[in-house]
Amino acid sequence: MRRKLTRNIIADRSLKTARSGIRVMVDRSVGLRDLVHLEIGEPNFPTPDHIVQAGKKALDEEWTHYTANRGHIDLRKSLARKLEEENGIEADPEREIMVTAGAMQAISLAILVTVNPGEEVIVPNPGYESFSRQVTFAGGKPVSARLREESDGFKIKPDELEEKITSRTKAIVLNTPGNPTGNVITKQELEEIADIARRRELLIFADEIYEKIVFGDAKHCSIASFPGMKERTVSIMGLSKTYAMTGWRLGYAAAPKQIVDEMNKIQEFYVTCATSISQRAAIAALDGPQDAVRAMVKEYEGRRDFLCEELRKIEGISCIRPDGAFYVFPDISRFGLKCEELANLLLDKGKVVTTPGTAFGSYGEGHLRLSLATSMEDLKVGVERMKEVLSEVHSTRRA
DSSP states (O other), X not given: OOOOOOSOOSOHHHHTSOOOHHHHHHHHHTTOOSOEEOSOOOOOSOOOHHHXXXXXXXXXXXXXXXXXXXXXXXXXXXXXXXXXXXIOOOOOTTTSEEEESSHHHHHHHHHHTTOOTTOEEEEEESOXXXXXXXXXXXXXXXXXXXXXXXXXXXXXXXXXXHHTOOTTEEEEEEESSOTTTOOOOOHHHHHHHHHHHHHHTOEEXXXXXXXXXXXXXXXXXXXXXXXXXXXXXXXEEESTTTTTOGGGOOEEEEOOHHHHHHHHHHHHHHTSSSOHHHHHHHHHHHHSOOHHHHHHHHHHHXXXXXXXXXXXXXXXXXXXXXXXXXXXXXXXXXXXXXXXXXXXXXHHHHOEEOXXXXXXXXXXXXXXXXXXXXXXXXXXXHHHHHHHHHHHHHHHHHO
């Protein structure tokens, strides 16, 4: 007879962590048929062929063993070239660049090696849910910086940001282009934030995973390129979104040597190194033709224009046009339902899978995140189904 455990075997840090709101909706949809998926931020394009071929070549040439913890040196040299030419960041490939198993791991490592228990990290809200989770895992305290749609277009206001800073504040998380809002922080706005970081001696965790996905006249700018910012910034980037390489799990960070050395040390105890085969493919992605990237961005822009226009035709929805990333974050508060209720209604009655805004923080209430990383055909079907369901909601409210 087995003896029942009388003590809790699960650590508090796990028990106190909420599940991913995105994955909740994914799991709810499992087994259902005829769905339109607008919840996942995964490009529906194939990985460009020259990158795939580089991965196959790596297998044939037996690049199937451990690499240095911080990644192949020739990949880090390619990253150093890219960072200098495209981001204005001069980073030593030997000492200041770290290759990770996806950008999410880079975020995790950066926070783990810099944030002490009790220290505060300012995070965007609504913002990518991993930021606050990773701060909590490290024993730190996430502090929300509210992003307002109506007055700021989901931008961090420097004066409000400074009001959040206390003697315990260690760092600020910046995400531009942003998930879930698609906001792009301008150079002028970044300069104001950089001034705050320098004056208050704060670190910046700059998540730039969507750096190449910007539309119209919007320009991406890296805060580490500003005077006095490289030494206090961890620039976090990756290949998943830009090159449709989500399953290849390749990210990287550029940071001061002291931080990279510590990240490298912890990497050994997590995954040892990023996948060797993916690292060879990443060199081809960085050094090869970029036509496929431009084509994907153009397609995302067309999808954005279509979806925003169609959403604005639905009574009760307002929607600002995002400048980057591949999400739309419409305001659905006029329907009188919590965003989770509306997301579940759209799934159950309309067979459209969306993500409630609260998956990205408390200030995401009243919104849904819709992903543009799907086909135009699915967007057309999805928005028509949304119109039908939301029309019924309006009729019910009037009755």
